[in-house]
Amino acid sequence: MKIAIALFDRFTALDAVGPYEVLSRLPGAEVTFVGEREGVFRTDVGSLGIEVGATFAALADPDVMLVPGGPGVDEMVSNVPLRAWIQRAHRTSTWTASVCTGSLVLGAAGLLEGLRATTHWLQREALARYGATPSKERVIFEGKIVTGAGVSAGIDLALALAGRIAGETVAQAIQLGIEYDPEPPFAAGSAEKAPPAVVELLRERARSRFQARG
Amino acid sequence: MKIAIALFDRFTALDAVGPYEVLSRLPGAEVTFVGEREGVFRTDVGSLGIEVGATFAALADPDVMLVPGGPGVDEMVSNVPLRAWIQRAHRTSTWTASVCTGSLVLGAAGLLEGLRATTHWLQREALARYGATPSKERVIFEGKIVTGAGVSAGIDLALALAGRIAGETVAQAIQLGIEYDPEPPFAAGSAEKAPPAVVELLRERARSRFQARG
Numbered sequence: 001m002k003i004a005i006a007l008f009d010r011f012t013a014l015d016a017v018g019p020y021e022v023l024s025r026l027p028g029a030e031v032t033f034v035g036e037r038e039g040v041f042r043t044d045v046g047s048l049g050i051e052v053g054a055t056f057a058a059l060a061d062p063d064v065m066l067v068p069g070g071p072g073v074d075e076m077v078s079n080v081p082l083r084a085w086i087q088r089a090h091r092t093s094t095w096t097a098s099v100c101t102g103s104l105v106l107g108a109a110g111l112l113e114g115l116r117a118t119t120h121w122l123q124r125e126a127l128a129r130y131g132a133t134p135s136k137e138r139v140i141f142e143g144k145i146v147t148g149a150g151v152s153a154g155i156d157l158a159l160a161l162a163g164r165i166a167g168e169t170v171a172q173a174i175q176l177g178i179e180y181d182p183e184p185p186f187a188a189g190s191a192e193k194a195p196p197a198v199v200e201l202l203r204e205r206a207r208s209r210f211q212a213r214g
Numbered sequence: 215m216k217i218a219i220a221l222f223d224r225f226t227a228l229d230a231v232g233p234y235e236v237l238s239r240l241p242g243a244e245v246t247f248v249g250e251r252e253g254v255f256r257t258d259v260g261s262l263g264i265e266v267g268a269t270f271a272a273l274a275d276p277d278v279m280l281v282p283g284g285p286g287v288d289e290m291v292s293n294v295p296l297r298a299w300i301q302r303a304h305r306t307s308t309w310t311a312s313v314c315t316g317s318l319v320l321g322a323a324g325l326l327e328g329l330r331a332t333t334h335w336l337q338r339e340a341l342a343r344y345g346a347t348p349s350k351e352r353v354i355f356e357g358k359i360v361t362g363a364g365v366s367a368g369i370d371l372a373l374a375l376a377g378r379i380a381g382e383t384v385a386q387a388i389q390l391g392i393e394y395d396p397e398p399p400f401a402a403g404s405a406e407k408a409p410p411a412v413v414e415l416l417r418e419r420a421r422s423r424f425q426a427r428g
Contacts, residue, residue, distance in 0.1 A: 012235070013231050013234055013235050014231055014232065014234075014235035014392060017227050017228055017231040017232075017262070018228065018231075018232075020227055020228075020261075020262055021226070021227050021228035021365065021366075024257075024259045024261060024262075025259075030261070031259070031261045031262070032261060033261070033262065040254075040265050043238075045238045045239075045245070047234075047238060047244070047245045047246060047247070047267055048231070048234055048238075048245070048247065048264065049264065049265040050262065050263065050264055050265075051254050051263040051264075051265065053261055100393075120393060121393055138395070138397045139397075139399075149393050150391075150392060150393025151235065151391075151392035151393055151394070152235075152369065152392050152393055152394040152395075152396065153393055155366065155396070156396065156397050156398060156399060159398060159399050159400065160399040163399060163400070168400065169409075169411070169412060169415075171399070171400060171402075172400045172402035172408055172409065172412045173402075173412050173415050173416060175398060175400055175402040175403050175408070176402050176403065176404070176405070176408045176412055176413065176416055177364075177365070177416060178228060178364060178365035178366045179314075179334060179335055179363050179364025179365055179366055179367055179403060179404065180365070180366040180396075180398055180402075180403040181352070181366075181398075181403025181404040181407065182366065182369070182370060182394075182396035182398065182403070183352045183353075183370050184370060184373065184389060184394055184395075184396065185353075185370060185373050185374040185377060185385070186373065186377070186382065186385060186386045186389055188385075188386035188387075188389040188390050188394075189389050189390065189393060189394040189395025189396070190390070190393065190395040191390070193395065194386055194389070194390045195383075195386060197383070198383060198386045198387050198390055199390065201383075201387050202387060202390055202391060
């Protein structure tokens with residue numbers, strides 16, 4: 001089973017590596033990081049670089065494809081090679097997935113028209129631009145397309161997907177293997193649960209960032 | 215604030231990248247992956263390679279140091295350069311942390327003598343070899359030493375640490391930024407919660423692996 005995770009500059013590390021950690025443990029899984037060129041792609045904060053295992057051209061027909069999010073999505077929504085790879089790979093994939101703002105890239109490639117989809121909580125409105133219906137759920141299955149909410153939701157998405165691919169027992173064994181029994185030290189993981197001042201802080205930062213890029 | 219995450223061959227990706235995603239968002243944080251040599255280190259399953267930003271020699275005095283786990287720990291518990299780096303860096307660190315079986319490496323370096331510590335649930339007994347008292351908690355603070363349970367516990371550890379370093383509001387903002395509001399699709403994240411057959415499956419695999427390496 002060929003699993004491809006797309007990389008690009010300024011991706012968010014956990015968007016890609018959460019699903020990697022789960023999906024790479026599936027029996028017969030062969031996970032490859034793919035990118036427009038060979039070499040290393042760097043995260044949003046720059047200090048983590050992951051090496052690509054194949055170019056888009058070299059892995060055009062994965063069984064499972066996943067697009068992470070991150071600030072680089074600003075450019076990736078109009079990146080022609082990534083869009084072409086997504087459209088090509090989606091024609092033959094068994095599962096097409098995104099984490100966080102990766103769903104905006106799927107949307108820009110025309111995959112989410114008329115579908116319910118999720119993304120990072122600060123970017124839900126942006127999904128509507130691509131004809132999708134934004135929803136607050138953490139993981140949304142629409143046929144073979146699976147979208148996950150922000151960053152850490154990729155772990156939940158990948159475990160749910162592992163269950164669909166290999167059955168519940170295999171998915172549970174993976175969950176136990178990565179000891180995924182979360183105990184967040186604060187109740188601040190969603191805009192509904194976090195203190196209002198914290199929510200406002202992040203909204204304000206998102207507005208500044210939007211204004212900065214004009 | 216200099217944050218160093220140690221890399222070695224056959225590390226487990228999420229052990230390192232979960233904490234990276236959280237700690238790199240701390241104000242003033244400069245996260246560097248460090249290793250015995252320059253270049254790329256590969257995970258246990260081999261398909262993910264992370265590039266080192268500095269050698270051990272080049273970053274001997276981080277404020278925060280973190281050692282991930284993974285199958286490579288089998289060799290790392292007796293790796294001289296890693297041990298020397300840990301011992302040197304721990305003398306001046308503000309926080310010394312491990313995720314998963316990374317705690318065995320801290321133990322082998324003599325840091326856990328007489329302390330309570332945690333690790334991957336299948337490896338708790340191994341901690342006692344190094345004079346530590348194994349405990350089931352997900353994250354354990356003992357003075358400036360912080361140990362986390364298996365793989366995904368690194369996210370909880372890093373958020374707790376972020377709270378100690380920068381205060382609760384900053385940690386909550388990071389948690390909301392990575393939308394860490396986990397919804398595991400199965401109740402299988404600990405040996406207490408998972409179906410007994412799944413627990414036995416993983417115990418059996420661990421025994422085979424132990425026998426295979428003699």
